[in-house]
Amino acid sequence: MSRITACFQALSAEGRGAFIPYLEAFDPDRATSQALLEAMPAAGADLIEIGIPFSDPVADGPVIQASALRGLRAGVTLAAVLEMVRQFRKNNTTTPIILMGYVNPIEIYGYDRFCCDAVKVGVDGVIVVDLPPEESGILKIPAERYGLDIIRLVTPTTTEARLAYILTQASGFVYYVSIAGVTGTHFADSHDLQKAISRIRTVTSIPIVIGFGVRTPQHIQEAVAIADGAVVASALLETLAETLDHNGRSTERTLPAVLEQIKTLAQAVQKSRN
């Protein structure tokens, strides 16, 4: 059984949803980013999403854009992101790791090579924002060969016909993009969310996770009450950015501040246990 499936089964037995915090690789530097990654499970992360910085993140709002730029300035490469996961796996063999990014760095790295290396270092799934199912054959074939889940995105604009098409290809979990817009803007209306998640559940039995716009403990409680998990990204990156010095370097407040917020969010998810 994959780490992702095992994780959702265990949480389901516990009667609660998954909390998935996000970090951008190398934001603001390699060491801080690695330390944050390694401290996340103890702070309450059930799964972890790592952003692969890209120069032109068209689906992201200003917070993730700035974060990606800091990562790039710190010298991040796709190979270095994989190395972060390899390090992480030395002490953690259970927390699923999902990489999220844009297609070009993966295309340049090579699809087959990427899937092979990702699985080897212990990556469990990958979300490629600008690779819709129509174009994803190039990634799907090697991903299946090496056993890497491609996490599919469903959005408020996804039609019935597309929903069925997308979900026949989904593995691991489904990522529901809760708003039509870029990351880090507003939280969706919970009635709309309820309707959207029910619609997806009629087509698939794999776990559904809500992302985009989940910022506060209250949001995440609402989200995990409706779906099987939720991702918090921009809110954490914002906290991280606030702790940096005027040169954009990490300070002694950086790690504690982000981890504190992760703990608060994790507690909110714990409380939602039914």
Added chain:
Amino acid sequence: MTKQIQSDACSLRQQPDDRGYFGGRYGGCFVAETLMPLVQDLALAYKTAKADPSFQRELTHYLTDYVGRPSPLWFAHRLTERLGGARIYLKREELNHTGSHKLNNVMGQILLARRMGRTRIVAETGAGQHGVATATVCALFGLKCVIYMGSTDIERQKPNVFRMRLLGAEVVSVTAGKGTLKDAMNEAMRDWVANVKDTYMLIGTVAGPHPYPVMVRDFQSIIGTEARDQILKVEGRLPHSVVAAIGGGSNAMGMFYAFLDDSSVQLVGVEAAGHGLDSGKTAASIERGRSGVLHGNRTYLLQSRDGQIEETHSISAGLDYPGVGPEHAWLHDIGRVQYVAATDEEALEAFQLCTQMEGILPALESAHAIAYAMRVAPTLSKDKVMLLNLSGRGDKDIFTVARYLGVKL
């Protein structure tokens, strides 16, 4: 009958395939899921409109009576004499309303947007020519218009920024990156994804997710269709070569398309070398880039070893972009079009020569094509015909040119 089918199969004018791939490799549709249903709707709407005679009639009406088509073909006799070689003809796209070829495409797309019931238009612009054309048709049809423009470009293309505002458009300054066309494109796509209900994204070049590359090419192909007829009429033969500047590549694709199957005609796309092809300050995506995926399509891109998109440089804001339309990438691979480059300096020299010899101020973009003619026309015999696309007028560039000449306006 069989013969007809065979010749169609060999035609270079049958691309892309249904998925938007040119030569099976370049193009495609690489956008976030939120936009997928929208671009698929658009592809369908375009296919329907293209086959609808009433759409074509409406477009022809606006192209004739509003844009001012057909544009003339001008024999540049003093320029020809000065260069002392091939006979040079200029396709006068700068005489279109708003001063460039951009309106051909914008007119087609705005009629489509209206058919689709869209009420808000967003567009990216580099030099501002596409932005001005878009703001113009939005004024014409009473539609809300938001133009994204890089902060660097806003600085170097001030007259166009003011024109857009006069036309009622909201011009949003994009400060991300180097503040040029790539950054404007990113921001326009973010706007679109956040306003899917009423918004139409009006892309100005032969790039972006399918169907934009084929749609923009179709709307621009009137340039070459007219020019081919015109040159046959005045010269009684096809030209030796057809030359156009290339950033994203819409004026070049519009010019080349009619000539793709005329194997005797040499097609030349002139990229912006900036400070020089190997200076690190260039925008020559084909000559110095490699295949990758950006802004919805696979094409040649200027990028790092790790697939991060690089900052570009050209004196011409309209060519200052790290990619090129996917059809050009394919035409390069199969060797049908030859891609060369001209530097900032060569473009400035060409700008002045064309102005002084022909009384025509060319856009700095178009000046790159003229720079090629300055280099190559003298080496060709006097019976050869060279056709240049004069894609835009240079009034917008006088401040940039003045600065380079050390003149204070």
